[in-house]
Amino acid sequence: MFNPNTSIFAGMPTAAxxxxxxxxxxxxxxxxxxxxxxxxxxxxxxxTKSVTYQQADIAALTALIRQLQQQLGIIPRARRSFRFVYR
Structure with missing residues (x-):
């Protein structure tokens, strides 16, 4: 589960x-x-000169965006599932 206090972005200024x-x-x-x-x-x-750049992994980039959004509180953290207990 994501925790903004222990994520890799903890301690970074909000602007960064x-x-x-x-x-x-x-x-x-x-x-x-x-x-x-x-x-x-x-x-x-x-x-003739040529330059090659490594293409970024779109899935990894999307995951990074989600982590940054969670750190900023833009998207809610995943909620824990709950279950009913009948007695």
Whole structure:
């Protein structure tokens, strides 16, 4: 169960957590819309250069966004299930 007092974001200033959330959401939008490239090539005077970036895992990025939202209290923590006891 998520606990904001013991999460990996505990102790971070709220503004820093909000900025991290905004960055993660922007990265997810770029990945899902195809705006974020993975491999690029370009010609320079001394030949062709290429740069390759590691593509982020969308599931991991989505999980990070949910953790940041929970830390900020935007989405409620999971509720414990309860059961009825008949006597």
């Amino acid at each position: 957590v909000q900025q991290a959330l905004a960055n993660a959401q922007a990265a997810l939008i770029q990945l899902q819309s195809g705006q974020k490239g993975v491999s690029f090539s370009y010609a320079q005077g001394d030949g």
